[in-house]
Amino acid sequence: MALLQIAEPGLAAAPHQHRLAVGIDLGTTNSLVATVASGMAKALPDADGHVLLPSVVRYGESGVVVGRAARAEQAVDPLNTLASVKRLMGRSLADTDAAMRSHYRLTDAPGMVGIETRAGIKSPVEVSADILRPLRERAEASLGGELTGAVITVPAYFDDAQRQATKDAARLAGLNVLRLLNEPTAAAIAYGLDNAAEGIYAVYDLGGGTFDISILKLSRGVFEVLATNGDPALGGDDFDHRLADWLKGQAGIADELPVEDLRRLLALARSTKETLSDVGQAVASCNFSDGRVLDVIVSRGTFAELTADLVARSLRPVRKALRDANLGPEDVKGVVMVGGSTRMPHVQAAVEVLFGTAPLNNLDPDQVVALGAAMQADVLAGNRKSGSEADWLLLDVCPLSLGLETMGGLVEKIVPRNSTIPTARAQDFTTYKDGQTAMSVHVVQGEREIVSECRSLARFTLRGIPAMVAGAARIRVTFQIDADGLLSVSAREQTSGVEARVEVKPSYGLGDGEVARMLLDAYGTAELDAATRMLREAQVEARRLIDATEAALVEDGATLLAPPERSALQAAIYALAELLETDEGDTRRIRAATDALNAASGEFATRRMDASIKRALAGRSLEAI
Amino acid sequence: MTITVTDNAARHIRKTLDKRGKGFGLRLAIKTSGCSGMAYALEFADECQPEDLVFESGGVKLLVDPRSLPYIDGTELDFVREGLNEGFKFNNPNAKAECGCGESFAV
Numbered sequence: 001m002a003l004l005q006i007a008e009p010g011l012a013a014a015p016h017q018h019r020l021a022v023g024i025d026l027g028t029t030n031s032l033v034a035t036v037a038s039g040m041a042k043a044l045p046d047a048d049g050h051v052l053l054p055s056v057v058r059y060g061e062s063g064v065v066v067g068r069a070a071r072a073e074q075a076v077d078p079l080n081t082l083a084s085v086k087r088l089m090g091r092s093l094a095d096t097d098a099a100m101r102s103h104y105r106l107t108d109a110p111g112m113v114g115i116e117t118r119a120g121i122k123s124p125v126e127v128s129a130d131i132l133r134p135l136r137e138r139a140e141a142s143l144g145g146e147l148t149g150a151v152i153t154v155p156a157y158f159d160d161a162q163r164q165a166t167k168d169a170a171r172l173a174g175l176n177v178l179r180l181l182n183e184p185t186a187a188a189i190a191y192g193l194d195n196a197a198e199g200i201y202a203v204y205d206l207g208g209g210t211f212d213i214s215i216l217k218l219s220r221g222v223f224e225v226l227a228t229n230g231d232p233a234l235g236g237d238d239f240d241h242r243l244a245d246w247l248k249g250q251a252g253i254a255d256e257l258p259v260e261d262l263r264r265l266l267a268l269a270r271s272t273k274e275t276l277s278d279v280g281q282a283v284a285s286c287n288f289s290d291g292r293v294l295d296v297i298v299s300r301g302t303f304a305e306l307t308a309d310l311v312a313r314s315l316r317p318v319r320k321a322l323r324d325a326n327l328g329p330e331d332v333k334g335v336v337m338v339g340g341s342t343r344m345p346h347v348q349a350a351v352e353v354l355f356g357t358a359p360l361n362n363l364d365p366d367q368v369v370a371l372g373a374a375m376q377a378d379v380l381a382g383n384r385k386s387g388s389e390a391d392w393l394l395l396d397v398c399p400l401s402l403g404l405e406t407m408g409g410l411v412e413k414i415v416p417r418n419s420t421i422p423t424a425r426a427q428d429f430t431t432y433k434d435g436q437t438a439m440s441v442h443v444v445q446g447e448r449e450i451v452s453e454c455r456s457l458a459r460f461t462l463r464g465i466p467a468m469v470a471g472a473a474r475i476r477v478t479f480q481i482d483a484d485g486l487l488s489v490s491a492r493e494q495t496s497g498v499e500a501r502v503e504v505k506p507s508y509g510l511g512d513g514e515v516a517r518m519l520l521d522a523y524g525t526a527e528l529d530a531a532t533r534m535l536r537e538a539q540v541e542a543r544r545l546i547d548a549t550e551a552a553l554v555e556d557g558a559t560l561l562a563p564p565e566r567s568a569l570q571a572a573i574y575a576l577a578e579l580l581e582t583d584e585g586d587t588r589r590i591r592a593a594t595d596a597l598n599a600a601s602g603e604f605a606t607r608r609m610d611a612s613i614k615r616a617l618a619g620r621s622l623e624a625i
Numbered sequence: 626m627t628i629t630v631t632d633n634a635a636r637h638i639r640k641t642l643d644k645r646g647k648g649f650g651l652r653l654a655i656k657t658s659g660c661s662g663m664a665y666a667l668e669f670a671d672e673c674q675p676e677d678l679v680f681e682s683g684g685v686k687l688l689v690d691p692r693s694l695p696y697i698d699g700t701e702l703d704f705v706r707e708g709l710n711e712g713f714k715f716n717n718p719n720a721k722a723e724c725g726c727g728e729s730f731a732v
Contacts, residue, residue: 003705003707003710003712003713003714004712004713004714005667006638006651006667006668006669006713007666007667007668007669008669009669009671
């Protein structure tokens with residue numbers, strides 16, 4: 001029993017001013033909501049006792065239908081019944097994969113792809129909000145009150161645009177987003193706290209539509225994500241499609257099936273796959289609309305063989321993540337299995353072979369993410385008192401490096417990839433030209449050294465820099481990433497205090513596939529990038545020197561230099577300028593010519609220095625100095 | 626019908642009442658909330674309501690409203706030190722179950 005203190009009259013605190021907070025796993029295939037009650041996280045079922053809400057929305061003649069009922073009508077009304085919409089979050093039409101394009105009428109709406117339905121053009125954000133709304137209502141009905149807030153989980157690979165889209169969807173559904181949480185991190189919370197285990201863990205999350213691997217370090221209740229990787233286009237759906245194709249082949253169907261039959265076949269493949277997780281073989285049978293019949297026996301071995309390459313595909317990012325964290329499989333103490341697809345026995349076996357340890361799966365893999373999110377929500381809503389054992393700190397990482405453009409189209413990385421967030425990092429920059437009063441700050445995301453190969457996130461201009469000689473201004477650029485992974489960038493000139501800032505509300509458009517591609521590109525092109533960087537730096541340095549020398553010549557050339565000296569210096573400038581214009585690609589020659597100009601102007605610089613000292617001292621007595 | 630305080634509790638109540646400089650006594654009450662249904666409230670009392678029942682124990686006046694009494698009848702109020710924490714504890718014979726956090730109880 002807690003100990004009581006005496007309160008002033010009428011002020012005795014009501015116990016358990018419990019703020020209702022939930023965790024929501026907004027999944028590609030299924031979504032669910034969980035909350036913490038009496039210290040235990042549990043998933044909330046709907047009125048029929050189902051915990052999982054299929055992430056399917058049907059825009060019917062008589063209104064919006066979500067979940068099981070919508071999924072049941074998928075075969076009847078395929079074009080108005082939207083599934084796997086998470087794959088479209090924050091993407092433009094060009095980024096969508098062929099499977100989604102073949103299922104729906106996608107249009108190129110401004111900002112993000114749109115889906116044509118009976119109810120008009122719907123954006124993925126609106127559809128996601130329609131999925132979140134019944135979850136909110138379910139939570140409010142079973143908890144008996146309005147929700148203080150929710151923690152929504154997103155794949156670790158979601159970029160800023162996709163995170164923002166998820167936040168927008170939650171807000172549209174009337175939810176107050178306490179924060180977004182990476183799915184694997186949420187799973188680790190669920191396992192880390194329930195089992196109080198310390199050490200290095202891997203979270204293997206094979207969901208309906210995405211695969212994520214995270215390497216986490218758990219120690220004394222502190223979670224640190226060491227590395228994340230994944231395959232944004234790999235999930236249980238792919239296993240369904242693979243099996244469906246095979247079934248089609250077995251039935252001797254070679255032609256394209258009508259949309260309704262395709263749905264039926266996919267549903268059959270899914271249920272066969274699920275059966276095979278429990279028993280050794282299953283019978284797959286269905287009737288197609290044109291009267292053809294499918295009746296095939298599938299064994300677990302056949303299914304494993306059909307999908308072996310999909311499982312192998314999931315192991316590549318696993319190895320990459322381990323490399324990023326400088327770890328080997330033997331350093332990993334345990335592997336947390338997340339996502340319904342990890343129920344497949346051959347997936348579990350492959351993971352066990354790689355890590356040499358049996359994966360952890362004692363929590364329901366479908367629920368574990370939502371449970372962890374609920375625990376996080378409980379803490380953020382202020383329901384846990386500080387000092388309790390659950391008062392943990394959560395560290396997350398940013399998936400791609402963030403930086404800004406410098407002269408020559410190069411990227412200066414400010415926040416390196418896999419930095420723990422929330423974070424704030426600053427770096428000082430200076431002006432490039434004499435009297436420069438404005439500076440354009442171009443924020444980019446990516447691993448490449450060249451701006452054009454990275455993703456542009458935002459641009460803004462810092463104006464009002466006092467006129468100074470090049471290199472004298474000190475402009476501090478600060479990158480700040482909040483706990484949701486959203487970025488704000490500010491630039492401040494230190495002497496005058498002028499400041500400009502931007503909140504990165506990224507334009508929707510970069511798909512998670514593109515994030516993966518950018519990462520791969522960066523690995524493959526590291527040497528080329530390094531060479532380009534050296535060349536660009538040499539070019540920038542050469543131009544800077546030409547500008548500075550020319551400016552000095554205009555100012556003092558006539559007074560301080562004899563005509564032959566002047567023409568020698570001019571000649572060095574021309575030589576370098578010509579080299580820059582004609583021969584773009586030779587770093588060594590540009591450097592040599594730059595050195596030559598430096599040497600040629602050395603004497604001139606010394607004289608200018610002397611002259612300016614003389615000017616400063618002119619007419620003053622020794623005592624006055 | 627009785628509510629009592631231990632010597633330790635009486636000493637502490639007198640001391641805090643003195644320090645406060647005013648007060649008729651101490652009010653014990655039940656609030657219906659919390660995860661197990663009911664929770665205790667412990668407040669200074671500046672005035673006695675006509676319906677209040679007043680118990681005296683250890684030189685301290687204890688006020689209980691008649692609706693709360695059935696739930697805490699027979700309670701002994703103790704003042705204890707647990708580790709670094711000290712505070713009042715209800716030794717309530719009516720309480721059948723307490724919630725995990727100990728802030729509420731059921732009869």
